[in-house]
Structures are given as structure tokens and as C-alpha cells.
Amino acid sequence: MKPIATPKYSGAISQPGRRKAALRDDGGTPGGNAPLALPYLSGYAPALQQQVRDWLEAGKAGKWLLDRHPEAHNRRTDKSLYDYVDALRNEHLRNAGLLHKVAYDSKIHVVRNALGLHTRRAIAHGGRLNARHEIHVASMFKHAPEAFLHMICVHELAHLRELDHDKAFYQLCTYMEPQYHQLEFEVRLYLSYLDTGGAPLWGAGAEGRA
């Protein structure tokens, strides 16, 4: 089978990307009139989804994101990620239990809601059961703005207290990051942009630039 050529980034959605999205959406009829599928934004209002569709099709989403977040963070090692998340925990959730591990994880395939992962394992400790908390962040966020990393870490940290994505959970997220909802939208916009053939905006190529 011939490998699918990587479309050169032109700012607009590539035709293969559009076709792929259409295929996903209408169950396999190429050339159907189905709107561009936006799996990462399916929870948002239809009007907002339509606006995003227009931005993506007009090639505006990447520039908009870069204008908002020109810089990438530099926390690229697991150690620096641990320190970052642990400082957040200390600031906001001091009594929530220790973090045993924080790491970038290339095995997290970023689909739908899984941007990071929080695991809680019960371990026997001196006759009591203690939770062992681990936070894994999808490694694509190694090359991302600090605001995106912050949003994901806040989300995973909030799971130390609240397991479900309910009202209490999102209140905790917005307590730690007042812009939480806006940032989650922007992260999902970025994922949609990549999903429709856009080139990474804060890739390794941007490293070393002052």
C-alpha cells in the first residue's frame, strides 16, 4: 500500500485532510456534503463548532493560536514536569496526597477526552490503604504553550480530589486556573487543527529561538 503523503502546510486544510474528515463523518461516502468532523469539539455549541469549521477551512486557526500563544514552554523533561505539577499541587491542593510520578507519555494517544491521565492505585502501607497518584501528560504537550500545559496539569491535578467530570470538578479547575474553560477550548481547537492536517505550531523546529 502506498504511504499517504504528508500534505505540505499551506495554512488551509489540505484536501486529503478534508476528505478524511468527511469520510469519518458520513460513514465513508467520499465527496459527501457532510460538514468537517470536529471530534475534539463535539461537546461545544453547534454555532461555535461552525465558527471553528470556518476558521479551519479558511486557514485562520493556526495564526490565531500563535498570536495568542507565541511562546512554547521549556519544561521538556519528566523531572521539570514533575516540579511544575508538584508546585501547583503545593499551591492549591496541599492536602490532596503526594504525587508519586509525573511524566510525559508517548503512549497516550490523544483522542477525544484523553489529553492526560491520572491514575490512582491503592497500595497497602502500614496496614492502611494509601493512594498512589500518577499523572501522565500526552507527550505532544512537550511542545506547546505554557498555558496549554497548565490547563492539562490543572485538569489532572483536579482528579486527585474529584474523579468525575462533574460540577465540583470544573469548579476546582477554574479555582486553579480562572481561564480554564477558554484554555480547554483552545487546546481542543489546536487538536482539531492538527487533526485536519495542520503542522505543529510549537514544534521542535522552534527550539533555540530566542
Ligand SMILES: [Zn+2]
Ligand atoms: Zn479528566
